[in-house]
Amino acid sequence: MASMKAVASFDGLPIDHPDALVDVTIDVPQLRPHDVLVRVLAVSVNPVDMKRRQSLTSSQTPTVLGFDAAGVVEAVGPQVTTLSPGDEVWYAGDVSRPGTNAELHAVDERIVSRKPTSLSFADAAALPLTTITAWESLFERFGLSGDSTGDLLVVGAAGGVGSVMIQLAKALTKVRVIATASREPSRAWIRQMGADEVVDHHDLANQAGRVAPDGVDYLFSPHSRGNVETYANIVRPFGHITAIDEPEGLDLVGLKPKSIAWHWELMFTRPLFGYDMIAQQKLLAATADLVDQGVIRTTVTKTISGLDADSIREAHEDIETGHTVGKVVVTQEN
Template sequence: MKALTYEKAHTLDAFAIELTEVAEPRLRDGDLLVEVRAIGINPGEATIRQTRSAEPGGQVILGWEFAGVVVAAGATGFAVGDRVMGTGDFTRDGCWAERVAVDHRVVAKIPDRLAFTEAASLPIGVLTAWESLFRDRDALPAGVDRVLVIGGAGGVGSMATQLLKATTPAFVISTASRPESRKWATAMGADLVVDHRGDLAGQLHAAGIDHVDLVFSTSGTSGHLGAIAEVLRPFGHLAASDLAEPFDPGALTGKSLSLHSEMVFRAGGDVGSQGRILARAADDVAAGRLRPIVTTTLDGLTAETMKTAHALAESGRTIGKTVIQA
């Protein structure tokens, strides 16, 4: 089959991902084989391309957000022909290929009316937001009434805002810095939009808000720690999805804050919960409670479209989700 591969980590200006012929995926017990119809693009994949090289004699196949059709199922509860969306396993080959092998527990069926490009915009954002926010029996922590989402116009922030408004009574504040991103954050359901480049506490005070109970930071967390500590109430909660960089929690001391670091690709635990979360999200989309977040669609799984997608991801100005239609 064909897949987009590279061998050595590289920068965007030395883009080296190519469409090559590779072996068919090897299925494990409980795997599905999915024919990929669309893939979602995430900033983390560009970071991996810059830092991760293949083992000697091998190649890297990135991509862990897809929608497609099951072509081999085994005893998994799925059937050949099912339309599905899912993520994958960070330690295995990804979905930038004609077909991908994936654990059925991180896959969910999608409604017939949902286009593959729409479905591919959902999994990473839904799972990252859900696991960051809903820690207690699929609910917000007790006493959380106001939530600040930093990076509200990105893929994860977009889904976090939607999930909060669809499933909780929380007052949701989203950050966005440009007119178009502010408009998008409002469309996602934010009750208030503020600028993360400005004085967060001052903007909240001007709106009559003296504190928030939970901050979900999707980007630039280390640079915002002082502001986060200022706006969080004592015994408040900070959830962050970008703590891979050096992180100094010193600014958070003094308020007995709880810190939660999120990464979709977990080690151990109830992996099946992710499939259940995606299935619930699919139901919510079908019912109109959630909406897909695809804003840019590129055609064809080619090196050229992937380079364009990576340039968008590295720009830091993407709104919603970029999706490639395979």
């Protein structure tokens, strides 16, 4: 069987441990009927990569991490109908399968799209996971449309999801976007993304109340721990909150007096359950069109060369600081 190089973890070790991420040689994956085999040319690192690494238990079997990827299709399974060898693609992967930090990666065609022609592989790799999360939050969880108005509050907006959510909301809806950031580089970044108002999440109740005295209609939360009471104060009656984190012991009863709806968003739900998977291909294709039209821009702020353990480690270290603006991308060396 053919082999390939990959970056893997065998245990949930701290990132500064020499064995937290290691270079390995493993078998090239076998394709399922709907799979495409992608030669990975760039990946980006997300907080979920860090969380998954930290949650691993000791094993003799390597776990290859990574979700976001851009590359070229090398082979296709017998039931593939939407992609062909040679296609340049982007996608965000499947949490139940081996990851993208490898030379070659097998992924279901229904969650893969042709990448924007106007972007390099590095610039493209930054967008899929955050785009899917932002798109599903805005248009499926919140149910927004081109005619939607009101106020959208994006917490932690300088991160990967917030950076895309601001752009999508401004391009495809009529809502006013209020974005949170505390450091000046982050504030400058989210203004570049198109935020209408910028507030400090360290003083969220007062500052959100100042710019939206009647309450916000929609609130996106990547950091819900300790914030539910504040959210209950600043979201209007019958408003909506979508969260992507899962803090233990989260108590939502404070939202009941205002009948505030709480939604969960997990972009892996479709591939995990095989549910309407083609929707992710369609939304990535729609986003690729928006990128090529100059409506949506990449969110890369740092690129690291060499898809190996040292480079992936550097990216994880950056994410673990909690101060990353935009996205960190790692590219294969030619």
